[in-house]
Amino acid sequence: MTRQIRTIAELDRVIHEPGRLMLVALLSAVESSDFLYLQHETEMNKGTLSSHLWKLEEAGYVDVSKTYRGKVPQTLLRLTPSGRKAFEQYRKKVKEAL
Amino acid sequence: MDEIGSFLNRPKAYCNIDGVGELGLGFMGLGYAAIEWLKLHSPRNSVWNQMYTRFIWIGVMCAIIHYGTKAIKNHITFPRTGFVEYRKRDTLWLPLIVSFVVSAMVSAGVVFALHRRWNLTTPVSLFGLVFAAAYAYGIARTAVRWKWGVVGVMVIGSLIIATLPAHVVGAVANHSWITRQFRAELVGATLLNITLYGATTLISGGISFWLYLRHTSVPSQGSE
Numbered sequence: 001m002t003r004q005i006r007t008i009a010e011l012d013r014v015i016h017e018p019g020r021l022m023l024v025a026l027l028s029a030v031e032s033s034d035f036l037y038l039q040h041e042t043e044m045n046k047g048t049l050s051s052h053l054w055k056l057e058e059a060g061y062v063d064v065s066k067t068y069r070g071k072v073p074q075t076l077l078r079l080t081p082s083g084r085k086a087f088e089q090y091r092k093k094v095k096e097a098l
Numbered sequence: 099m100d101e102i103g104s105f106l107n108r109p110k111a112y113c114n115i116d117g118v119g120e121l122g123l124g125f126m127g128l129g130y131a132a133i134e135w136l137k138l139h140s141p142r143n144s145v146w147n148q149m150y151t152r153f154i155w156i157g158v159m160c161a162i163i164h165y166g167t168k169a170i171k172n173h174i175t176f177p178r179t180g181f182v183e184y185r186k187r188d189t190l191w192l193p194l195i196v197s198f199v200v201s202a203m204v205s206a207g208v209v210f211a212l213h214r215r216w217n218l219t220t221p222v223s224l225f226g227l228v229f230a231a232a233y234a235y236g237i238a239r240t241a242v243r244w245k246w247g248v249v250g251v252m253v254i255g256s257l258i259i260a261t262l263p264a265h266v267v268g269a270v271a272n273h274s275w276i277t278r279q280f281r282a283e284l285v286g287a288t289l290l291n292i293t294l295y296g297a298t299t300l301i302s303g304g305i306s307f308w309l310y311l312r313h314t315s316v317p318s319q320g321s322e
Contacts, residue, residue, distance in 0.1 A: 032182075
């Protein structure tokens with residue numbers, strides 16, 4: 001039991017938040033996606049999504065780049081190698097705790 | 099953990115959110131059935147029975163599917179529900195390896211059976227069930243329930259083809275030069291199954307595309 005609690009306490013807080021966990025799980029399954037796709041899948045509003053992405057970017061887990069698709073501005077997001085590693089470790093720890 | 103698993107699978111399901119994948123499969127199935135029908139009902143030395151015609155036909159179909167899909171994704175899907183770039187290993191290697199292994203095994207089996215002069219009519223008649231199983235596997239990871247009805251249509255259609263009298267199924271290939279090499283009902287069952295799969299997939303893709311257009315719209319531009 002103590003070991004379980006310790007494992008839960010060691011979980012990455014940046015990823016553990018449900019909104020960010022959804023985003024990291026989605027981004028881990030793709031090479032990259034745009035802001036609109038994440039908004040469509042998570043049904044978050046723009047403000048909430050931006051705030052979560054900013055936290056993930058600050059932690060070095062997500063790489064954000066602004067480009068254009070034709071004449072339309074596009075925000076491309078991809079998980080960094082450290083983001084992938086952190087997500088894999090998070091999943092491993094959750095499995096251990098359960 | 100199940101919740102995480104569902105999010106990990108969402109990008110794969112997103113690939114056919116607009117039904118374009120099914121439209122492509124259905125188009126390929128019907129196109130292939132069309133060239134097979136032309137081959138059956140043309141003289142043996144006609145242009146439709148040349149290998150290069152088949153390569154050109156399939157090449158043109160692949161080009162239409164490739165550029166058509168690209169155009170729909172770029173002009174309709176990405177502006178409405180977003181852009182996804184898939185990981186290369188997911189999109190290229192696994193389907194290629196699976197297709198190669200399955201094709202090699204089926205081809206070897208068919209050659210072996212023909213060599214032994216086995217009657218393949220019944221297995222070929224039921225081949226539609228394999229198509230239905232493959233389709234069911236593809237839609238199982240999506241939450242679109244009505245597509246199970248399409249699986250039902252495929253299964254029932256395939257069973258009907260398998261239970262039709264031999265002369266009815268064989269009528270598809272009657273008077274064709276190919277009946278000197280293969281039984282007419284064998285050729286007929288193959289063609290009917292490919293047509294059934296192509297038509298049901300194309301209709302299902304068309305319905306998905308129509309529903310996608312109905313339920314989505316291009317969002318207004320704003321800061322992200």
